[in-house]
Amino acid sequence: MRLLITCPYWLWSLLAHEIKRLGFNPDSTFQTGTFVTCDMKGMMKINYHSRLANKVYIQLTEWNAMDFDELFNLVKTCNYSQYLSNTNISIKVESKNSKLSSIRAIQSVSHKALLESISRFWTDEKHVNDLLLIIDYDIAKLYLNTSWAALYQRWYKKDIWEAPLKENLAAALLILSWWKFKSPIIDPFCWSWTIAIEAALMAKNIAPWTWRRFNFEYFKNYEHWNFTIIKEEAKKQEFSWNYTINAYDIESNMISIAKSNANNAWILDIINFKESDFLKTSFDFPWDSWIVCNPPYWKRLRDDKLFLIYEKLDKIYTNSFYGGWISSYNYTPRNSSNWNKKKLYNWADECTFYWRKH
Numbered sequence: 247m248r249l250l251i252t253c254p255y256w257l258w259s260l261l262a263h264e265i266k267r268l269g270f271n272p273d274s275t276f277q278t279g280t281f282v283t284c285d286m287k288g289m290m291k292i293n294y295h296s297r298l299a300n301k302v303y304i305q306l307t308e309w310n311a312m313d314f315d316e317l318f319n320l321v322k323t324c325n326y327s328q329y330l331s332n333t334n335i336s337i338k339v340e341s342k343n344s345k346l347s348s349i350r351a352i353q354s355v356s357h358k359a360l361l362e363s364i365s366r367f368w369t370d371e372k373h374v375n376d377l378l379l380i381i382d383y384d385i386a387k388l389y390l391n392t393s394w395a396a397l398y399q400r401w402y403k404k405d406i407w408e409a410p411l412k413e414n415l416a417a418a419l420l421i422l423s424w425w426k427f428k429s430p431i432i433d434p435f436c437w438s439w440t441i442a443i444e445a446a447l448m449a450k451n452i453a454p455w456t457w458r459r460f461n462f463e464y465f466k467n468y469e470h471w472n473f474t475i476i477k478e479e480a481k482k483q484e485f486s487w488n489y490t491i492n493a494y495d496i497e498s499n500m501i502s503i504a505k506s507n508a509n510n511a512w513i514l515d516i517i518n519f520k521e522s523d524f525l526k527t528s529f530d531f532p533w534d535s536w537i538v539c540n541p542p543y544w545k546r547l548r549d550d551k552l553f554l555i556y557e558k559l560d561k562i563y564t565n566s567f568y569g570g571w572i573s574s575y576n577y578t579p580r581n582s583s584n585w586n587k588k589k590l591y592n593w594a595d596e597c598t599f600y601w602r603k604h
């Protein structure tokens with residue numbers, strides 16, 4: 247089967263690298279994802295282990311769709327029924343450079359065609375199956391979401407609540423900054439502990455998706471025995487060590503939610519939280535320590551206070567510490583030749599990640 251794996255903007259090369267480490271060969275990449283060909287077990291493994299993906303889709307069909315008749319026939323003959331017969335479907339449509347451009351009409355025709363493809367053996371299930379139809383230069387490709395909710399919504403968060411920093415973006419910052427798991431790491435602006443929790447999961451090699459449900463578990467041809475093997479192998483590959491992961495913030499009103507998330511992920515014991523004002527704290531850590539953070543930006547603080555924070559950060563990194571910061575605040579490190587720079591998006595906000603060269 248051919249998979250489309252999506253990720254946040256500009257992280258495709260990290261995602262492709264992660265997919266390779268999992269044992270698969272991405273055959274083409276683009277700004278927000280990559281394609282891979284593998285079997286059902288591979289698809290489950292990528293869903294279970296990827297720290298960077300947004301969603302994993304199976305490609306159901308691909309062909310010309312110059313008019314609605316062609317689109318109808320294409321969708322009607324796709325292999326959706328091989329996986330599901332659920333009539334409860336939602337189809338997201340994207341169309342560019344193509345004759346078929348009315349999103350609503352495309353949605354309605356493909357919805358009808360998909361229902362017809364399962365008309366003899368349909369089921370009406372409670373959960374919605376999410377499909378993605380992309381038409382580009384009159385070629386239509388239909389994908390079925392195998393993940394269900396986006397993979398950055400980690401399993402350890404029991405309440406539906408979104409962190410200010412997406413979890414897969416936090417994982418990407420740790421990977422980009424080359425954090426060595428045995429070195430101390432500090433997030434002085436931790437709020438809901440996103441960076442600290444991702445760091446702890448990475449250090450202990452705990453799969454980011456333990457316990458959550460996936461859409462593929464509802465497939466007719468779901469290989470539950472292979473999924474059990476994937477989970478058992480992941481459990482055997484977990485590590486333990488005396489890690490030093492520090493999470494500080496001036497406010498502690500997220501502490502109970504953050505603690506309960508860390509507890510659900512069995513990593514509460516390795517994160518040290520301290521209520522602390524960054525501007526009044528001295529950072530006395532060994533030279534090979536990392537600071538990876540998402541400092542405050544314009545939404546909450548006055549500009550003069552913000553400038554002091556970024557200036558102090560810049561100075562701290564100059565004397566010791568690896569790692570870096572992601573922010574939409576406009577501050578350029580003084581000695582910019584010592585820094586790497588990457589444009590990224592956190593949700594819809596354009597940000598810059600600066601991280602120290604080694």
Ligand SMILES: C[S@@+](CC[C@H](N)C(=O)[O-])C[C@H]1O[C@@H](n2cnc3c(N)ncnc32)[C@H](O)[C@@H]1O
Nearest residue numbers: 411435436437438440495496523524540541542
């Ligand atoms: C953008 S948020 C960090 C969000 C975090 N990465 C997360 O995913 O939950 C910035 C944080 O900086 C904290 N903050 C603001 N001024 C601070 C200061 N002087 N010292 C320490 N923390 C501060 C705020 O309380 C806020 O939690």
